[in-house]
Amino acid sequence: MQSLAGHQSPLATLSYNSAGGLLASGDESGQVFLWEGEAFTNATNWQAHEGKVSGIAFSPNGQWLATAGYDGKVRIWALPECHLLKELDNPGIGAYGDWQGNEVTFVLFSPDGQEVFFGGYNAKLLSARWQDGEQQVRYTDTKGGLTCGAWGSNGLLYFAAYNQLYGMDPSTGAIVRQWQDRSPFCEIVTGPEEEIWAWTYKGEVQQWKGGVRQRSLQVTPQEGAAEFAAAPEGQFLLTANRGNDVLLWSLPNLNLQQTLSRHQRPVKTVTISPDGSYLITGDEEGQLYVWKQPAAEAPPEEAPNGQPVAVQETLRVAATTVTIEIWDDRQFDGDTISLSLNGEWITQRTELRKFKRTFRAELRPGTNLLVLTAHNLGHIPPNTAALRVYDGARYQSLQLHADLNTSGGLQLIAPDPRLTTER
DSSP states (O other), X not given: OOOBOOOOSOEEEEEEOTTSSEEEEEEXXXXXXXXXXXXXXXXXXXXXXXXXXXXXXXXXXXXXEEEEETTSEEEEEETTTTEEEEEEEOOOOOOBTTBOSOOXXXXXXXXXSSOEEEEETTSEEEEEOTTTOOEEEEEEOSSSOEEEEEEOXXXXXXXXETTEEEEEOTTTOOEEEEEEOSSOEEEEEEOSTXXXXXXXXXXXXXXXXXXXXXXXXXXXXXXXXXXXXXXXXXXXXXXXXXXXXXXXXXXXXXXXXXXXXXXXXOEEEEEEOTTSOEEEEEETTSOEEEEEOOOOOOOOSBOTTSOBEEEEEEEEOSSSEEEEEEEOOSOOOOOEEEEEETTEEEEEEEEOOSSOEEEXXXXXXXXXXXXXXXXXXXXXSSEEEEEEEEOSSOEEEEEEEEOSSOEEEEEEEXXXXXXXOOO
C-alpha cells in the first residue's frame, strides 16, 4: 500500500462515506481529493473552495458530498461527477480578531440526507433543506463561534461553542442538553448511549456521558485545535496535534496502546474507515498515510462440543489479559457447566458453587467469544451462572444462562493496536 500523494498544501479534513469505499480529503488551498477502494486510487480532485476546506460530509445514501470552507461557503456536489448542485452562504458578522466572521467550521447531512446543518465563527448554527428550501438560523450563541458538530446515537445534534457543549433536538430546534468546561472545545466525536469524546484547546481529551464528565486525559502539551477520531465500535481513539506522531488509545479507559510514527511534519487530521480496518492520517506538508489494521481472527460460532451459541452480552475490556470469576449467585441447585474461550476449554464439567472460581484468560485483539455450556439443568432450570470480568482497571458483572440445546455466549472485545503501513 502506497502513501497517498497529490495534495500540495497542508491537509485540513478527512471523511469516509458510510459504505467505506470512498475517502475524501480537503486541504488549506481549497482542493478536495476523492480516493476509491482498498487501493485508494485517486478518482478525481477539484477546487472546491477559495481557501481552507474545513469540513467534508457524505450523504447517507452516498450520492452527494457537502464541503465547508473558510470562504464562508457550503457547497453540495453530485457524486461521482462532482458537479456543483447547491451553494449556501454563511452570513458574516464582521471581522474580529484573526477571523473574517463568516468561516464555516463544520457541515453535516441529516440522517435522511435532505437537510444540511453547518456552523462557524459567526456563532450561528444554520440548516437548509438544500434541494427545495431556504436556509434558516437554528441557534445563535452569545459567547463565541461554533467550532464543531456531530450526530449523537440518540438523534440529537451535538455542537460546541467556545466552552459550551449543546445537544439540540433537530425536529424542534430546542436545546435539550447543555454543559460546559473551563477550556474551549475544539472537536467532538460521539459514541453509544449519549457518550461524547471532546478535544479541548488545552490538548485534553474528555469523556462525557449523560451530561456528566466521566474522565479526562492530557494527550498533548500543545495547545490548539486538532481533529481526532473514534473507531466505529468504540474500541480505540486516535489523536493528533502531538508533533509528527499520532497516538492510539484503547477505550474506555484511555490507555496508550501505540504511537504511530511515520510523518515528517506535524499531523493535522485523522479519520477511521467505517469498519475500523484503515486509519488515515494527514500532515501539514500534504502527505497522507494509510495504516492498515490486520483483520482479527473470527471467533467460533459454536461451542467446542458443536452446540450452537446464543450471544447474550457484549463487554469491552481495556486489556488482552483478563480475570474471569464464575459462581452460582442464586439458590445452589447442582448446575454443572463447561466454560470455553474461542473454541478452547477453560474448564470442563465444573459444578457451580457459592464461592467464586477464578480463571485467567488471554484474549485475541478484537472480538472473543466466551461460552457457557450446560451439562444439566440443576433443580431450577435453566442453568445460570454469575460472571465477573476484570481487565486491570474495572470489574464488569453479568449473568449467562444455557440449556441442554443451546450454550450461552459472551463477546469480549479487546484492544487491537496492530497497525502497519508501507511507503
